[in-house]
Amino acid sequence: MQKEEQLLEKHFIDLSRQAYHRNIITYSDFLNLNEQNILHSIPKDRLYTGLIVFGGYDFAERQMAAFIPDALSLRDIKDSDIFQSEISVLHISPLNKKYSEALSHRDYLGSILNLGIERGMIGDILITDSEAIVFVKMQMQEFLTENITRIRHTSVLATIDELTDFHYSPRYEEIKGTVASVRLDSLLSVAFSSSRSKLSGLIEGGKVFVNGRLITSNAYQVKEHDIISVRGMGKFEFIETLAFTKKKRIYVLIHKYV
Structure with a gap:
Protein backbone atom coordinates (compact mmCIF):
# COMPACT_ATOMS: atom_id res chain seq x y z
CA MET A 1 0.00 0.00 0.00
CA PHE A 83 -26.83 12.51 5.10
CA GLN A 84 -29.38 15.34 5.12
CA SER A 85 -27.12 17.59 7.20
CA GLU A 86 -24.08 16.89 5.00
CA ILE A 87 -25.14 16.84 1.33
CA SER A 88 -26.86 19.62 -0.61
CA VAL A 89 -28.29 19.42 -4.11
CA LEU A 90 -27.14 22.29 -6.32
CA HIS A 91 -29.15 23.10 -9.45
CA ILE A 92 -27.32 25.11 -12.13
CA SER A 93 -29.53 26.42 -14.93
CA PRO A 94 -29.05 29.03 -17.69
CA LEU A 95 -30.54 32.45 -17.11
CA ASN A 96 -31.64 32.50 -20.74
CA LYS A 97 -32.04 29.03 -22.19
CA LYS A 98 -32.43 30.42 -25.71
CA TYR A 99 -28.83 31.68 -25.72
CA SER A 100 -27.25 28.95 -23.63
CA GLU A 101 -24.52 26.61 -24.85
CA ALA A 102 -24.45 22.83 -24.77
CA LEU A 103 -22.41 22.38 -21.60
CA SER A 104 -20.60 19.19 -20.61
CA HIS A 105 -19.71 17.53 -17.32
CA ARG A 106 -16.17 18.86 -17.78
CA ASP A 107 -17.46 22.42 -18.24
CA TYR A 108 -19.41 22.37 -14.98
CA LEU A 109 -16.69 20.63 -12.97
CA GLY A 110 -13.98 22.93 -14.34
CA SER A 111 -15.93 26.06 -13.42
CA ILE A 112 -16.50 24.80 -9.88
CA LEU A 113 -12.90 23.72 -9.29
CA ASN A 114 -11.65 27.03 -10.72
CA LEU A 115 -13.31 28.70 -7.73
CA GLY A 116 -10.75 26.95 -5.53
CA ILE A 117 -13.06 24.16 -4.39
CA GLU A 118 -11.39 20.86 -3.47
CA ARG A 119 -12.59 17.82 -5.43
CA GLY A 120 -13.70 16.07 -2.24
CA MET A 121 -16.34 18.77 -1.70
CA ILE A 122 -18.10 17.76 -4.93
CA GLY A 123 -20.02 14.57 -5.65
CA ASP A 124 -21.62 13.47 -8.90
CA ILE A 125 -22.67 15.94 -11.57
CA LEU A 126 -25.81 14.95 -13.46
CA ILE A 127 -26.57 16.64 -16.78
CA THR A 128 -30.22 16.99 -17.85
CA ASP A 129 -31.78 18.79 -20.80
CA SER A 130 -32.29 22.00 -18.86
CA GLU A 131 -29.75 22.05 -16.04
CA ALA A 132 -26.92 20.40 -14.15
CA ILE A 133 -27.50 18.80 -10.76
CA VAL A 134 -24.41 18.85 -8.55
CA PHE A 135 -24.11 17.12 -5.19
CA VAL A 136 -21.98 19.19 -2.81
CA LYS A 137 -21.02 19.18 0.85
CA MET A 138 -23.46 21.41 2.69
CA GLN A 139 -20.69 23.66 4.01
CA MET A 140 -20.04 24.80 0.42
CA GLN A 141 -23.61 25.55 -0.65
CA GLU A 142 -23.71 29.26 0.18
CA PHE A 143 -20.32 29.94 -1.43
CA LEU A 144 -21.29 28.10 -4.60
CA THR A 145 -24.70 29.73 -5.03
CA GLU A 146 -23.07 33.15 -4.69
CA ASN A 147 -20.11 32.50 -6.97
CA ILE A 148 -21.33 30.26 -9.78
CA THR A 149 -22.64 32.82 -12.25
CA ARG A 150 -21.16 31.68 -15.56
CA ILE A 151 -20.25 28.36 -17.17
CA ARG A 152 -18.07 29.00 -20.22
CA HIS A 153 -20.00 31.80 -21.99
CA THR A 154 -23.40 31.00 -20.48
CA SER A 155 -24.79 33.06 -17.59
CA VAL A 156 -26.32 30.72 -15.01
CA LEU A 157 -28.23 30.69 -11.76
CA ALA A 158 -27.34 28.28 -8.96
CA THR A 159 -30.01 27.28 -6.45
CA ILE A 160 -30.16 24.74 -3.62
CA ASP A 161 -32.58 21.88 -3.03
CA GLU A 162 -32.92 19.88 0.18
CA LEU A 163 -31.60 16.35 -0.14
CA THR A 164 -34.78 14.83 1.28
CA ASP A 165 -36.86 16.70 -1.33
CA PHE A 166 -34.75 15.46 -4.23
CA HIS A 167 -35.80 12.50 -6.34
CA TYR A 168 -33.89 11.18 -9.32
CA SER A 169 -34.09 7.99 -11.35
CA PRO A 170 -31.06 7.46 -13.60
CA ARG A 171 -31.76 6.67 -17.23
CA TYR A 172 -30.66 3.28 -18.42
CA GLU A 173 -30.60 0.99 -21.43
CA GLU A 174 -32.05 -2.47 -20.86
CA ILE A 175 -29.75 -5.17 -22.20
CA LYS A 176 -30.38 -8.90 -22.39
CA GLY A 177 -27.87 -11.56 -23.34
CA THR A 178 -26.58 -15.01 -22.59
CA VAL A 179 -23.47 -16.04 -20.67
CA ALA A 180 -21.94 -19.35 -19.68
CA SER A 181 -21.70 -18.11 -16.08
CA VAL A 182 -22.12 -14.83 -14.22
CA ARG A 183 -18.39 -14.13 -14.24
CA LEU A 184 -17.40 -10.49 -14.24
CA ASP A 185 -15.76 -10.63 -17.67
CA SER A 186 -18.82 -12.33 -19.17
CA LEU A 187 -21.20 -9.65 -17.92
CA LEU A 188 -18.88 -6.89 -19.13
CA SER A 189 -18.97 -8.52 -22.55
CA VAL A 190 -22.77 -8.34 -22.60
CA ALA A 191 -22.96 -4.79 -21.24
CA PHE A 192 -20.38 -3.29 -23.60
CA SER A 193 -20.89 -5.55 -26.65
CA SER A 194 -17.27 -6.62 -26.81
CA SER A 195 -15.30 -9.83 -26.43
CA ARG A 196 -14.21 -11.13 -23.05
CA SER A 197 -10.59 -11.14 -24.20
CA LYS A 198 -10.69 -7.41 -24.99
CA LEU A 199 -12.34 -6.55 -21.68
CA SER A 200 -10.25 -8.77 -19.43
CA GLY A 201 -7.39 -6.27 -19.63
CA LEU A 202 -9.62 -3.64 -17.99
CA ILE A 203 -10.29 -5.94 -15.06
CA GLU A 204 -6.68 -6.97 -14.63
CA GLY A 205 -5.61 -3.34 -15.10
CA GLY A 206 -7.56 -2.14 -12.07
CA LYS A 207 -10.30 -0.26 -13.92
CA VAL A 208 -13.33 -2.27 -12.78
CA PHE A 209 -15.17 -1.84 -9.47
CA VAL A 210 -18.09 -3.81 -8.05
CA ASN A 211 -20.09 -1.89 -5.44
CA GLY A 212 -17.13 0.43 -4.89
CA ARG A 213 -14.60 -2.40 -4.47
CA LEU A 214 -11.74 -2.91 -6.90
CA ILE A 215 -11.99 -6.34 -8.54
CA THR A 216 -9.05 -7.70 -10.55
CA SER A 217 -10.25 -11.27 -11.13
CA ASN A 218 -11.99 -12.00 -14.43
CA ALA A 219 -13.71 -14.98 -12.79
CA TYR A 220 -15.28 -12.93 -9.99
CA GLN A 221 -18.89 -14.10 -9.52
CA VAL A 222 -21.30 -11.18 -9.76
CA LYS A 223 -24.49 -11.20 -7.69
CA GLU A 224 -27.88 -9.82 -8.65
CA HIS A 225 -28.14 -6.03 -8.17
CA ASP A 226 -24.37 -5.56 -7.99
CA ILE A 227 -23.28 -2.24 -9.52
CA ILE A 228 -20.29 -2.56 -11.86
CA SER A 229 -18.33 0.59 -12.75
CA VAL A 230 -15.68 0.63 -15.49
CA ARG A 231 -13.38 3.64 -15.69
CA GLY A 232 -13.82 5.46 -18.97
CA MET A 233 -16.74 3.29 -20.10
CA GLY A 234 -19.60 3.71 -17.65
CA LYS A 235 -21.53 1.54 -15.24
CA PHE A 236 -24.30 -1.01 -15.18
CA GLU A 237 -26.39 -3.06 -12.76
CA PHE A 238 -26.75 -6.82 -13.05
CA ILE A 239 -30.49 -7.09 -12.48
CA GLU A 240 -31.23 -10.79 -12.56
CA THR A 241 -30.94 -14.20 -14.15
CA LEU A 242 -33.98 -14.69 -16.39
CA ALA A 243 -33.75 -18.28 -17.60
CA PHE A 244 -31.52 -20.99 -19.03
CA THR A 245 -31.22 -21.79 -22.72
CA LYS A 246 -31.38 -25.30 -24.14
CA LYS A 247 -27.58 -25.26 -24.21
CA LYS A 248 -27.52 -24.44 -20.48
CA ARG A 249 -26.38 -20.86 -21.00
CA ILE A 250 -27.73 -18.23 -18.63
CA TYR A 251 -30.07 -15.54 -19.94
CA VAL A 252 -29.34 -12.31 -18.01
CA LEU A 253 -30.83 -8.83 -17.70
CA ILE A 254 -28.60 -5.76 -17.32
CA HIS A 255 -29.38 -2.07 -16.87
CA LYS A 256 -26.63 0.05 -18.44
CA TYR A 257 -26.76 3.65 -17.24
CA VAL A 258 -26.65 6.38 -19.88
Missing part, protein backbone atom coordinates in the same frame (compact mmCIF):
# COMPACT_ATOMS: atom_id res chain seq x y z
CA GLN A 2 1.36 3.42 -0.98
CA LYS A 3 1.86 6.18 1.58
CA GLU A 4 -1.16 8.20 0.38
CA GLU A 5 -3.36 5.13 0.67
CA GLN A 6 -2.04 4.42 4.17
CA LEU A 7 -2.80 8.00 5.24
CA LEU A 8 -6.33 7.74 3.84
CA GLU A 9 -6.91 4.44 5.62
CA LYS A 10 -5.70 6.01 8.88
CA HIS A 11 -8.06 8.95 8.30
CA PHE A 12 -11.04 6.61 7.93
CA ILE A 13 -10.11 4.75 11.11
CA ASP A 14 -9.74 8.08 12.94
CA LEU A 15 -13.22 9.15 11.79
CA SER A 16 -14.62 5.86 13.07
CA ARG A 17 -12.80 6.30 16.40
CA GLN A 18 -14.16 9.83 16.82
CA ALA A 19 -17.69 8.64 16.13
CA TYR A 20 -17.37 5.87 18.71
CA HIS A 21 -15.87 7.95 21.52
CA ARG A 22 -18.13 10.97 21.00
CA ASN A 23 -21.24 8.93 20.17
CA ILE A 24 -21.92 10.95 17.03
CA ILE A 25 -21.98 10.26 13.30
CA THR A 26 -18.84 11.40 11.48
CA TYR A 27 -18.57 11.86 7.73
CA SER A 28 -15.88 11.70 5.08
CA ASP A 29 -15.61 13.91 2.01
CA PHE A 30 -16.95 12.62 -1.29
CA LEU A 31 -14.85 9.61 -2.30
CA ASN A 32 -13.92 8.39 -5.76
CA LEU A 33 -13.92 4.69 -6.60
CA ASN A 34 -10.30 4.15 -5.59
CA GLU A 35 -10.89 5.84 -2.24
CA GLN A 36 -14.04 3.80 -1.68
CA ASN A 37 -12.06 0.65 -2.38
CA ILE A 38 -9.53 1.61 0.32
CA LEU A 39 -12.42 2.20 2.73
CA HIS A 40 -14.08 -1.13 1.99
CA SER A 41 -10.73 -2.95 2.27
CA ILE A 42 -10.27 -2.00 5.94
CA PRO A 43 -10.92 -5.08 8.12
CA LYS A 44 -14.08 -4.63 10.19
CA ASP A 45 -12.19 -5.28 13.42
CA ARG A 46 -10.11 -2.14 12.80
CA LEU A 47 -13.20 0.08 12.69
CA TYR A 48 -15.01 1.17 15.83
CA THR A 49 -18.41 1.73 14.24
CA GLY A 50 -20.84 0.73 11.54
CA LEU A 51 -20.43 2.21 8.08
CA ILE A 52 -22.67 3.26 5.21
CA VAL A 53 -21.91 5.15 2.01
CA PHE A 54 -24.24 7.42 0.04
CA GLY A 55 -23.83 9.98 -2.72
CA GLY A 56 -27.17 11.78 -2.72
CA TYR A 57 -29.10 9.31 -4.88
CA ASP A 58 -29.16 5.61 -5.63
CA PHE A 59 -26.25 4.40 -7.80
CA ALA A 60 -24.13 7.53 -7.26
CA GLU A 61 -20.48 6.95 -8.16
CA ARG A 62 -18.88 9.48 -5.84
CA GLN A 63 -20.06 8.77 -2.30
CA MET A 64 -19.53 9.98 1.24
CA ALA A 65 -19.01 7.61 4.15
CA ALA A 66 -20.89 7.88 7.44
CA PHE A 67 -19.39 6.21 10.51
CA ILE A 68 -22.23 5.31 12.87
CA PRO A 69 -21.80 4.16 16.50
CA ASP A 70 -23.72 1.04 17.48
CA ALA A 71 -25.46 3.05 20.20
CA LEU A 72 -27.28 5.05 17.52
CA SER A 73 -29.91 2.71 16.11
CA LEU A 74 -30.52 3.90 12.54
CA ARG A 75 -31.66 0.70 10.87
CA ASP A 76 -35.06 2.07 9.89
CA ILE A 77 -33.81 5.49 8.75
CA LYS A 78 -33.25 6.21 5.06
CA ASP A 79 -29.74 7.00 3.83
CA SER A 80 -30.93 10.40 2.60
CA ASP A 81 -32.00 11.29 6.16
CA ILE A 82 -28.63 10.27 7.61
Whole structure:
Protein backbone atom coordinates (compact mmCIF):
# COMPACT_ATOMS: atom_id res chain seq x y z
CA MET A 1 0.00 0.00 0.00
CA GLN A 2 1.36 3.42 -0.98
CA LYS A 3 1.86 6.18 1.58
CA GLU A 4 -1.16 8.20 0.38
CA GLU A 5 -3.36 5.13 0.67
CA GLN A 6 -2.04 4.42 4.17
CA LEU A 7 -2.80 8.00 5.24
CA LEU A 8 -6.33 7.74 3.84
CA GLU A 9 -6.91 4.44 5.62
CA LYS A 10 -5.70 6.01 8.88
CA HIS A 11 -8.06 8.95 8.30
CA PHE A 12 -11.04 6.61 7.93
CA ILE A 13 -10.11 4.75 11.11
CA ASP A 14 -9.74 8.08 12.94
CA LEU A 15 -13.22 9.15 11.79
CA SER A 16 -14.62 5.86 13.07
CA ARG A 17 -12.80 6.30 16.40
CA GLN A 18 -14.16 9.83 16.82
CA ALA A 19 -17.69 8.64 16.13
CA TYR A 20 -17.37 5.87 18.71
CA HIS A 21 -15.87 7.95 21.52
CA ARG A 22 -18.13 10.97 21.00
CA ASN A 23 -21.24 8.93 20.17
CA ILE A 24 -21.92 10.95 17.03
CA ILE A 25 -21.98 10.26 13.30
CA THR A 26 -18.84 11.40 11.48
CA TYR A 27 -18.57 11.86 7.73
CA SER A 28 -15.88 11.70 5.08
CA ASP A 29 -15.61 13.91 2.01
CA PHE A 30 -16.95 12.62 -1.29
CA LEU A 31 -14.85 9.61 -2.30
CA ASN A 32 -13.92 8.39 -5.76
CA LEU A 33 -13.92 4.69 -6.60
CA ASN A 34 -10.30 4.15 -5.59
CA GLU A 35 -10.89 5.84 -2.24
CA GLN A 36 -14.04 3.80 -1.68
CA ASN A 37 -12.06 0.65 -2.38
CA ILE A 38 -9.53 1.61 0.32
CA LEU A 39 -12.42 2.20 2.73
CA HIS A 40 -14.08 -1.13 1.99
CA SER A 41 -10.73 -2.95 2.27
CA ILE A 42 -10.27 -2.00 5.94
CA PRO A 43 -10.92 -5.08 8.12
CA LYS A 44 -14.08 -4.63 10.19
CA ASP A 45 -12.19 -5.28 13.42
CA ARG A 46 -10.11 -2.14 12.80
CA LEU A 47 -13.20 0.08 12.69
CA TYR A 48 -15.01 1.17 15.83
CA THR A 49 -18.41 1.73 14.24
CA GLY A 50 -20.84 0.73 11.54
CA LEU A 51 -20.43 2.21 8.08
CA ILE A 52 -22.67 3.26 5.21
CA VAL A 53 -21.91 5.15 2.01
CA PHE A 54 -24.24 7.42 0.04
CA GLY A 55 -23.83 9.98 -2.72
CA GLY A 56 -27.17 11.78 -2.72
CA TYR A 57 -29.10 9.31 -4.88
CA ASP A 58 -29.16 5.61 -5.63
CA PHE A 59 -26.25 4.40 -7.80
CA ALA A 60 -24.13 7.53 -7.26
CA GLU A 61 -20.48 6.95 -8.16
CA ARG A 62 -18.88 9.48 -5.84
CA GLN A 63 -20.06 8.77 -2.30
CA MET A 64 -19.53 9.98 1.24
CA ALA A 65 -19.01 7.61 4.15
CA ALA A 66 -20.89 7.88 7.44
CA PHE A 67 -19.39 6.21 10.51
CA ILE A 68 -22.23 5.31 12.87
CA PRO A 69 -21.80 4.16 16.50
CA ASP A 70 -23.72 1.04 17.48
CA ALA A 71 -25.46 3.05 20.20
CA LEU A 72 -27.28 5.05 17.52
CA SER A 73 -29.91 2.71 16.11
CA LEU A 74 -30.52 3.90 12.54
CA ARG A 75 -31.66 0.70 10.87
CA ASP A 76 -35.06 2.07 9.89
CA ILE A 77 -33.81 5.49 8.75
CA LYS A 78 -33.25 6.21 5.06
CA ASP A 79 -29.74 7.00 3.83
CA SER A 80 -30.93 10.40 2.60
CA ASP A 81 -32.00 11.29 6.16
CA ILE A 82 -28.63 10.27 7.61
CA PHE A 83 -26.83 12.51 5.10
CA GLN A 84 -29.38 15.34 5.12
CA SER A 85 -27.12 17.59 7.20
CA GLU A 86 -24.08 16.89 5.00
CA ILE A 87 -25.14 16.84 1.33
CA SER A 88 -26.86 19.62 -0.61
CA VAL A 89 -28.29 19.42 -4.11
CA LEU A 90 -27.14 22.29 -6.32
CA HIS A 91 -29.15 23.10 -9.45
CA ILE A 92 -27.32 25.11 -12.13
CA SER A 93 -29.53 26.42 -14.93
CA PRO A 94 -29.05 29.03 -17.69
CA LEU A 95 -30.54 32.45 -17.11
CA ASN A 96 -31.64 32.50 -20.74
CA LYS A 97 -32.04 29.03 -22.19
CA LYS A 98 -32.43 30.42 -25.71
CA TYR A 99 -28.83 31.68 -25.72
CA SER A 100 -27.25 28.95 -23.63
CA GLU A 101 -24.52 26.61 -24.85
CA ALA A 102 -24.45 22.83 -24.77
CA LEU A 103 -22.41 22.38 -21.60
CA SER A 104 -20.60 19.19 -20.61
CA HIS A 105 -19.71 17.53 -17.32
CA ARG A 106 -16.17 18.86 -17.78
CA ASP A 107 -17.46 22.42 -18.24
CA TYR A 108 -19.41 22.37 -14.98
CA LEU A 109 -16.69 20.63 -12.97
CA GLY A 110 -13.98 22.93 -14.34
CA SER A 111 -15.93 26.06 -13.42
CA ILE A 112 -16.50 24.80 -9.88
CA LEU A 113 -12.90 23.72 -9.29
CA ASN A 114 -11.65 27.03 -10.72
CA LEU A 115 -13.31 28.70 -7.73
CA GLY A 116 -10.75 26.95 -5.53
CA ILE A 117 -13.06 24.16 -4.39
CA GLU A 118 -11.39 20.86 -3.47
CA ARG A 119 -12.59 17.82 -5.43
CA GLY A 120 -13.70 16.07 -2.24
CA MET A 121 -16.34 18.77 -1.70
CA ILE A 122 -18.10 17.76 -4.93
CA GLY A 123 -20.02 14.57 -5.65
CA ASP A 124 -21.62 13.47 -8.90
CA ILE A 125 -22.67 15.94 -11.57
CA LEU A 126 -25.81 14.95 -13.46
CA ILE A 127 -26.57 16.64 -16.78
CA THR A 128 -30.22 16.99 -17.85
CA ASP A 129 -31.78 18.79 -20.80
CA SER A 130 -32.29 22.00 -18.86
CA GLU A 131 -29.75 22.05 -16.04
CA ALA A 132 -26.92 20.40 -14.15
CA ILE A 133 -27.50 18.80 -10.76
CA VAL A 134 -24.41 18.85 -8.55
CA PHE A 135 -24.11 17.12 -5.19
CA VAL A 136 -21.98 19.19 -2.81
CA LYS A 137 -21.02 19.18 0.85
CA MET A 138 -23.46 21.41 2.69
CA GLN A 139 -20.69 23.66 4.01
CA MET A 140 -20.04 24.80 0.42
CA GLN A 141 -23.61 25.55 -0.65
CA GLU A 142 -23.71 29.26 0.18
CA PHE A 143 -20.32 29.94 -1.43
CA LEU A 144 -21.29 28.10 -4.60
CA THR A 145 -24.70 29.73 -5.03
CA GLU A 146 -23.07 33.15 -4.69
CA ASN A 147 -20.11 32.50 -6.97
CA ILE A 148 -21.33 30.26 -9.78
CA THR A 149 -22.64 32.82 -12.25
CA ARG A 150 -21.16 31.68 -15.56
CA ILE A 151 -20.25 28.36 -17.17
CA ARG A 152 -18.07 29.00 -20.22
CA HIS A 153 -20.00 31.80 -21.99
CA THR A 154 -23.40 31.00 -20.48
CA SER A 155 -24.79 33.06 -17.59
CA VAL A 156 -26.32 30.72 -15.01
CA LEU A 157 -28.23 30.69 -11.76
CA ALA A 158 -27.34 28.28 -8.96
CA THR A 159 -30.01 27.28 -6.45
CA ILE A 160 -30.16 24.74 -3.62
CA ASP A 161 -32.58 21.88 -3.03
CA GLU A 162 -32.92 19.88 0.18
CA LEU A 163 -31.60 16.35 -0.14
CA THR A 164 -34.78 14.83 1.28
CA ASP A 165 -36.86 16.70 -1.33
CA PHE A 166 -34.75 15.46 -4.23
CA HIS A 167 -35.80 12.50 -6.34
CA TYR A 168 -33.89 11.18 -9.32
CA SER A 169 -34.09 7.99 -11.35
CA PRO A 170 -31.06 7.46 -13.60
CA ARG A 171 -31.76 6.67 -17.23
CA TYR A 172 -30.66 3.28 -18.42
CA GLU A 173 -30.60 0.99 -21.43
CA GLU A 174 -32.05 -2.47 -20.86
CA ILE A 175 -29.75 -5.17 -22.20
CA LYS A 176 -30.38 -8.90 -22.39
CA GLY A 177 -27.87 -11.56 -23.34
CA THR A 178 -26.58 -15.01 -22.59
CA VAL A 179 -23.47 -16.04 -20.67
CA ALA A 180 -21.94 -19.35 -19.68
CA SER A 181 -21.70 -18.11 -16.08
CA VAL A 182 -22.12 -14.83 -14.22
CA ARG A 183 -18.39 -14.13 -14.24
CA LEU A 184 -17.40 -10.49 -14.24
CA ASP A 185 -15.76 -10.63 -17.67
CA SER A 186 -18.82 -12.33 -19.17
CA LEU A 187 -21.20 -9.65 -17.92
CA LEU A 188 -18.88 -6.89 -19.13
CA SER A 189 -18.97 -8.52 -22.55
CA VAL A 190 -22.77 -8.34 -22.60
CA ALA A 191 -22.96 -4.79 -21.24
CA PHE A 192 -20.38 -3.29 -23.60
CA SER A 193 -20.89 -5.55 -26.65
CA SER A 194 -17.27 -6.62 -26.81
CA SER A 195 -15.30 -9.83 -26.43
CA ARG A 196 -14.21 -11.13 -23.05
CA SER A 197 -10.59 -11.14 -24.20
CA LYS A 198 -10.69 -7.41 -24.99
CA LEU A 199 -12.34 -6.55 -21.68
CA SER A 200 -10.25 -8.77 -19.43
CA GLY A 201 -7.39 -6.27 -19.63
CA LEU A 202 -9.62 -3.64 -17.99
CA ILE A 203 -10.29 -5.94 -15.06
CA GLU A 204 -6.68 -6.97 -14.63
CA GLY A 205 -5.61 -3.34 -15.10
CA GLY A 206 -7.56 -2.14 -12.07
CA LYS A 207 -10.30 -0.26 -13.92
CA VAL A 208 -13.33 -2.27 -12.78
CA PHE A 209 -15.17 -1.84 -9.47
CA VAL A 210 -18.09 -3.81 -8.05
CA ASN A 211 -20.09 -1.89 -5.44
CA GLY A 212 -17.13 0.43 -4.89
CA ARG A 213 -14.60 -2.40 -4.47
CA LEU A 214 -11.74 -2.91 -6.90
CA ILE A 215 -11.99 -6.34 -8.54
CA THR A 216 -9.05 -7.70 -10.55
CA SER A 217 -10.25 -11.27 -11.13
CA ASN A 218 -11.99 -12.00 -14.43
CA ALA A 219 -13.71 -14.98 -12.79
CA TYR A 220 -15.28 -12.93 -9.99
CA GLN A 221 -18.89 -14.10 -9.52
CA VAL A 222 -21.30 -11.18 -9.76
CA LYS A 223 -24.49 -11.20 -7.69
CA GLU A 224 -27.88 -9.82 -8.65
CA HIS A 225 -28.14 -6.03 -8.17
CA ASP A 226 -24.37 -5.56 -7.99
CA ILE A 227 -23.28 -2.24 -9.52
CA ILE A 228 -20.29 -2.56 -11.86
CA SER A 229 -18.33 0.59 -12.75
CA VAL A 230 -15.68 0.63 -15.49
CA ARG A 231 -13.38 3.64 -15.69
CA GLY A 232 -13.82 5.46 -18.97
CA MET A 233 -16.74 3.29 -20.10
CA GLY A 234 -19.60 3.71 -17.65
CA LYS A 235 -21.53 1.54 -15.24
CA PHE A 236 -24.30 -1.01 -15.18
CA GLU A 237 -26.39 -3.06 -12.76
CA PHE A 238 -26.75 -6.82 -13.05
CA ILE A 239 -30.49 -7.09 -12.48
CA GLU A 240 -31.23 -10.79 -12.56
CA THR A 241 -30.94 -14.20 -14.15
CA LEU A 242 -33.98 -14.69 -16.39
CA ALA A 243 -33.75 -18.28 -17.60
CA PHE A 244 -31.52 -20.99 -19.03
CA THR A 245 -31.22 -21.79 -22.72
CA LYS A 246 -31.38 -25.30 -24.14
CA LYS A 247 -27.58 -25.26 -24.21
CA LYS A 248 -27.52 -24.44 -20.48
CA ARG A 249 -26.38 -20.86 -21.00
CA ILE A 250 -27.73 -18.23 -18.63
CA TYR A 251 -30.07 -15.54 -19.94
CA VAL A 252 -29.34 -12.31 -18.01
CA LEU A 253 -30.83 -8.83 -17.70
CA ILE A 254 -28.60 -5.76 -17.32
CA HIS A 255 -29.38 -2.07 -16.87
CA LYS A 256 -26.63 0.05 -18.44
CA TYR A 257 -26.76 3.65 -17.24
CA VAL A 258 -26.65 6.38 -19.88
